[in-house]
Amino acid sequence: MRWKGHPKRMKLISAFVNQTRRPRAGWRIAIGLVAMMVVIAVLATAVDATEVPLIESFLWQLLAVPLLIGLAKLLARMDRRSFKEYGLSLQLKRLAAGLFLGVFLVGLIWLLLRGLGWIEVIDTFYIRYSAPFALGFLAFALRYASVGIFEELFHRGFLITNFAEGLNGAKPKRFLAAFLASVLFGLLHLTNDGATVWAGVNLILLGLVFALPFVWSGNLSFSIGLHAAWNFAMGPIFGMPVSGYEPRVAVALSEATGPSFWTGGTFGPEGGFLTTLILGTTLILFALMPRKLGKSGSK
Numbered sequence: 001m002r003w004k005g006h007p008k009r010m011k012l013i014s015a016f017v018n019q020t021r022r023p024r025a026g027w028r029i030a031i032g033l034v035a036m037m038v039v040i041a042v043l044a045t046a047v048d049a050t051e052v053p054l055i056e057s058f059l060w061q062l063l064a065v066p067l068l069i070g071l072a073k074l075l076a077r078m079d080r081r082s083f084k085e086y087g088l089s090l091q092l093k094r095l096a097a098g099l100f101l102g103v104f105l106v107g108l109i110w111l112l113l114r115g116l117g118w119i120e121v122i123d124t125f126y127i128r129y130s131a132p133f134a135l136g137f138l139a140f141a142l143r144y145a146s147v148g149i150f151e152e153l154f155h156r157g158f159l160i161t162n163f164a165e166g167l168n169g170a171k172p173k174r175f176l177a178a179f180l181a182s183v184l185f186g187l188l189h190l191t192n193d194g195a196t197v198w199a200g201v202n203l204i205l206l207g208l209v210f211a212l213p214f215v216w217s218g219n220l221s222f223s224i225g226l227h228a229a230w231n232f233a234m235g236p237i238f239g240m241p242v243s244g245y246e247p248r249v250a251v252a253l254s255e256a257t258g259p260s261f262w263t264g265g266t267f268g269p270e271g272g273f274l275t276t277l278i279l280g281t282t283l284i285l286f287a288l289m290p291r292k293l294g295k296s297g298s299k
Contacts, residue, residue, distance in 0.1 A: 022080050025166030032075050032158055033184070039067050064143075068150045075158055086157030087220040088149075094217070098225025106233035109269050109278055110240070110254065118258020119240075126239065126253040136249035140236045148228030155185050155207065156214045156223055178215050182207030192244035192267070199264065199271035203243070205279040206230075206270065212286045234268065241268030 023031065043064055076083060083089075113119040127136045156178075163177030185207035186200045213222040235242040239250030244267045247253065256263035264271030 023078065025162045028075075028079055028162050029159060029166070031078065032154070032162075035071055035074065036154055037188075039071050043067065064146055064150075068146065072150065072153055075154075079158070079162065081161070083153070083157075086153055086161055087214055087218055088153055088157060089219060089221075091219055091221040094213075094219060094221035095225040098213070098222040098227075099229040100225075102226045102229025103233045103237070105278060105282065106230055106238060106269075109275055110238045112274060113254075113256070113258065113263060113269070116258060116262075118263050119254050119256050121239070121252045122255045123239075123253040124251065126247075126250045128248040133249065137236055137251075140249050141232060144232040144235070145228050147231060148224050151185075152210065152214075152220050152224045152227055155181055156211050157220055159184065160211060160214065174215050178208060178211035182211055185210075189243050194241070194244045194266035194268075194271065196265075196267065196271055198261075198273070198276075199243075199267045202270050202272075202275050202279060205276065205283065209279055209282050209286065212283070234270075241266060243268065243270055 022028065072083070076086070110119065114121075125133045127133045129136055159181035160174065160177045163180050164174045167173035167177060182204045186202075186204035189195060189203045190200050192199075210223045210227055213226070214220055231242050234240050235245070235247040236249045237251050239247045239253035240256075241247065241264075256265065260272070262272050262274050263269065264275065269275045
């Protein structure tokens with residue numbers, strides 16, 4: 001639907017809003033990023049102010065779900081798209097495949113670090129809180145599941161879709177859109193404790209690993225499963241720092257003893273060169289199997 005009115009006024013409006021009465025792609029992306037950072041800041045402040053053991057994780061969950069759902073609805077309304085148009089529709093086989101691959105990749109990193117003598121298991125069924133292990137394990141399972149859903153909806157569904165539209169949406173430009181979204185994904189993690197430039201590079205690669213299945217299939221199920229399983233396996237299962245956050249619950253609490261260039265030091269494996277090699281290999285394999293990754297749920 002085209003607007004009618006004074007030509008000069010319409011020209012000024014069109015610099016910010018297109019003829020579908022939406023902000024232009026660049027503005028949608030900027031507004032989305034600012035809104036997302038405000039919500040994350042609110043969540044972080046609320047959690048940091050809570051000193052009761054274990055409650056912080058459940059509090060995060062109680063606050064995060066309505067805040068993140070509200071933010072997602074706000075962005076979708078501004079964008080005039082449904083969640084399904086961002087790829088958010090459940091496909092169980094793709095979700096299960098993503099979950100399996102996430103655990104497999106992190107398990108491979110952990111086994112290699114153990115085999116090289118660069119990591120030690122210092123405790124089992126560890127929980128920092130005065131609470132049953134199973135309760136803490138469940139709390140962080142829910143936490144990482146919600147993180148996987150929201151971050152994939154935002155970083156892959158929302159950002160890639162809007163970057164691609166801003167680039168006129170041709171298929172090769174969707175790969176450029178995926179790269180731009182992955183760069184933002186990496187940069188946003190550089191504020192975490194122990195972050196280094198190399199950690200940023202790895203997070204960009206990880207963002208691409210999450211992005212390619214979405215680019216080829218148009219569905220987020222595989223990416224959500226992979227993202228949630230990657231974080232959950234790294235922290236609550238294998239007991240390693242997740243993007244700078246020390247595990248509070250772990251089946252096998254692990255401590256890096258090898259060179260930080262390979263282990264990632266206090267940031268965790270996502271800051272180490274071993275993970276660079278694993279992610280690089282995964283990206284190459286993904287590039288060789290676009291039909292399999294895009295087989296179901298393709299647009």
